[in-house]
Amino acid sequence: MSETRVRIAPSPSGNLHIGTARTALFNYLFAKKNNGKFILRIEDTDADRTSQEYIDNIFDSLKALGLNWDEGPDVGGPYGPYTQSERFDIYPKYVQKLLDSGFAYECFCTPEELEAEKEEATQAKKAYVYSKKCENLTNEEKEKLRAQGRKPAIRFNIAKAQKAFYPSSTLEFDDLVKGKLHMDTDLLGDFVIQKSNGAPTYNFAVVIDDALMKITHVIRGEDHISNTYKQILIFKALGFDVPEFGHLGMILAPDRSKLSKRHGATAVSDFVKEGYLTEALINFVALLGWSPSDGEEIKTVDQIAQDFRINEISSSNSIFEYDKLKWMNSHYIKQIPMDKLKEMLKPYLSKYNLGELSDAQYTKMIEITREPLVLLSDITDAVEYFFGQDVRIEPEAQTETLDTQIAQDVLKDFVSKAVDWDWTEENLHSKLEIFRGDWKEKGVKPKVTMWAIRAAITGRTRGADMIGVLEILGKEKTLYRAEKAIKKAAI
């Protein structure tokens, strides 16, 4: 059996989309599972929409997700080049072959003429299919058109290819994920394989590249199903082996429309910027359409590869629900070792003067604030009150807590007692316990006692472990903030 070879072929007209990442993942998994090769090809035939920035983004994102390719533009390989724009000189040869064998013909129709044909079809409520009026142009007619300065596009002759290889006009293939798929190729229309400017169209270039790169399995989104029929016919007409195809359901936004920027991040790099971990992203996206046989959803790519069977992928679309991604992200954040997390969080702390804290204090701060993090970026807000002499008091903390008589009584008592406390974790722990106990005897719940202190010191009624907070802030700053809260109270 020949080696399994799959590919991901993104078009660099934007940053790597999360949907493309999922397609890449399934290709990668398929390759891993079958001991094959995973190939990266950049499809940049449309020069206008392409940019180096996007190409770099695609490389970086794929790498960050752990989807390393065996052959590609940067690492090379036996069937390069792996960038389509560098392959332009190899396509004309195959176009000529098709022309010679009669599977393709020159088309001199102008955009206006084609537009008119389409208009007519729309009026008649019929499906538009190219009229084939250039199919049987004589040499004289062609010369005449050429003399007028018209440059022909090359069209593929669907009917001819269909007849040559299949008994009826129905083309059927066995899809790796969807099973039998079929289509009446009469409805396809003779499509352009080479533009009048000489550039190959997508459907043509893909076939040549996949054939020459010896791709054995084409796994891609189901938006390509109708292209598949066209491509199979080209493979056949050129005498190439037809690869196997597998079409994945699409990823939809929560409102069932296409996942776009207005729904939030869509590019892998955007997710990363927002504080998502690539481990969470790839794990989450794997669960869209695929499910583990042991029910354990948290898995690395390698673990998934062991368990992966392409025919078990769901053939329906799935909705990208951020909730579960977030849960998964928080799960992965919890697993990060302290030393590593301390560094990972720093980019999100640039607005603060980290110099205010010793390394021990910084470590302590992360230790007590990391638990509720869903996104790495959540640290920015979570840690605000550790910096500066004064603290921003949330309006609700002021009105609901600090402006109550109980809170003021508690705070006054706290200030008077804390002045004499020894400011160590152990001591603070026991002193506060006694403090809460005293107030409990006066009928004040421990929760309320702590709220008063927390609100004064952190400006909030929720947050990290209070003893840790006091320890990091130090006695001086703590008392300063507490006294200030007493003065500021509106009662």
Place this chain on the structure above:
RNA sequence: GCCCCCAUCGUCUAGAGGCCUAGGACAACACCCUUUCACGGUGUAGACAGCGAUUCGAAUUCGCUUGGGGGUACCA
């Protein structure tokens, strides 16, 4: 319009004729734990789109309807 694909809790899914009074995960809700929030733990609620057919028996097979998605380019 025409063609194609899809259809189990709100979401991701398990389920390949009897194991299903349909299982899990996220989200929701309740309770417990607790110095707050959170984490964690324990529970509760929640689905086979509809209609026909096949069968002793259907979430599982077939047909129709409905709904959703995709395609219909000298874009990829």
